[in-house]
Amino acid sequence: MSFPSLQKMSLARREALAGYAFVVPWIIGFLIFTIGPMLASLYFSFTKYNIVDPPQWIGLANYEKAFSGIWDAIRTGDPRQFKDPLFWKSLQVTIYYASIALPLNLALSFFLAVLLNQKMRGINIWRTIYFLPSIIAGVAVTILWVRILNPRVGVLNPFLKDVLGVQNPPGWLSDPEWAVPALVLMGLWSVGGSMIIYLAGLQGVPTDLYDAAKVDGANAWQRFWNVTFPMMTPVLFYNLVLGMIATFQYFTQVYVATSNSLGGLGSPQHSTLFYNVYLYQNAFRYFDMGYASTLAWILFIIVLILTALIFRSSDAWVYYEGQLKGRG
């Protein structure tokens, strides 16, 4: 392969050109499937658009629909003051889920990772068992859990009643109070996904830090608290923020668990109306692409803020590790 024009070019230019040529597939994809659609959805967020008729510019009306009434609602404490109470409900459900699920998830997966980081016989079998649920996450698993949690024919409530002596076991997904905790429980079963990330992090902690701590006379607990834990804080925070972003995109479990139920998607009483579920409803049930695009952009801005937090925290981490190394 030799083109006369290429021959004349300098070596550096030829290298640059080849580099660009190899990344062209991604550049095309980025234009067609990322930046183009992003700009289009930004535009749609200022329009009334039902796919069939051409989009109609309505300025900030969609954003106004989402946010107006906020002051009255705060002042009176009455959610009916919101122009779109379901938008706020979906934010509330999402944050409520995140506030229970994420701390539990982080603590449990970290604890398991510490246990599974031991050198002992058969450790790989344990790791496999704990990791297993996270590779099959999705429809089949949700269907399974819906059956297990079913208050009439499921296996969990008889167990709670007969073995643990719980008098009135909850109605789980059929009870507005317990629907989100039920989803949390389902999520905890698949905790292995974040556990494996901690495990990777734990194996990356340099052993000379432990040696140094031992020389300084630190006992096991002090070594954990002063070496392992600080070294793991960036991974903790990373998992926390990524978990938060994932919660804003939470969808499959709710769809599978509730779309076939009597109350429909997000039931009972909107108690599982997650942000992404509400977005889906607006886009593909009501075909209100304009408002759905607005919701998508609000979601994007929330994610941007969370991402900015990651970057800020990573500064703190680099500094902290340097400190530790300096001491050792």
Place this chain on the structure above:
Amino acid sequence: MRKALGFLSSFRSTSGSDFLLKGITTLILASGSILILIPFLYMVSTSLKDPAQIRSDSTSLLPRKPETVDVNGTLEPLYRVTIDGQVREYALIKNIPGGLGQFVDPARPDVIHELRIRDQKQLYRWDVHWENYPEAINAMPFWRYLGNTLIVTFVGMAGMLFSCSLVAYGFSRFRARWLNLLFLLLLSTIMLPSQVRLLPMYILFQRLGWVDTLLPLIVPQFFANAYDVFLLRQFFMTIPLELDDAAKIDGANPLQILLYIILPQARPALVSVGIFHFLYAWNDFYEPLIFLHTSENWTLAVGLQTFDAIYTINTHLIMAVSVLMIVPPILLFFFSQRIFTQGVVFTGIKG
């Protein structure tokens, strides 16, 4: 417990309490893994149960049915009863109000014993219904869904491996002014929530006439994605440049270097992203739900969800399809476990 945790975190603990500690760890891990495995067991056993058992004996983790015995021409349930301190196998022939029952010895059905039913142990025998599987497969267009899922998964995987290899090679082996900036841009798309581009993509695919075909799930894979490019690039960077140089001296062009030097060296990384892609595409529900409308175009995930809606009362059939759906990822995981966990450790992101 606090002290225990501390010990666990030190890798080469040689203290005397080491043995005790490993015992405690094993105990915790074992009880936790029971909680992990019971739902799997429930899924498999329910898929093998008789529907009658699911209604009457739903909490049993084993596919079974009551043991019966012929008493005067009718089949009666068999119990292990205790009479005068002796254990015998008697049939329950009649329920009496107040939780009592009439029990008889099948050999001598004329002598009736009245006993409290709750105190006697009902006998069961194995009752495994393998035919639930063919029945479930025939109750839905299973092979059609499987075919669609395999097309989406493997054609998509080919497109992903092809495009991501090219792009990762471009980002790992060439110096150019804008390449670093482009790479940062690529990385930033990892955080981008797909919702922000999904609706216009839906509209675009609709204009192209691609909605309700498999194309929206496959074609974008041919244009690389940030996760896999990142993982492959990181791996390509570890391959010594001397190999490239030697090939260059022999007159190889960049494409030949990629094909004959880089890709053979990067086989573990390619397998790793391939597995990740399989799991992602196999389990994905959101995009197939949005893009596929008519039943014959569905993937297994969407098909199973709808099957669950239509056949709600046939739990045994739904569980049979669910088992079939989780078997391939589990098999793949077991056969590639080493590469798989390496891949997770390598990226620390996806998984």
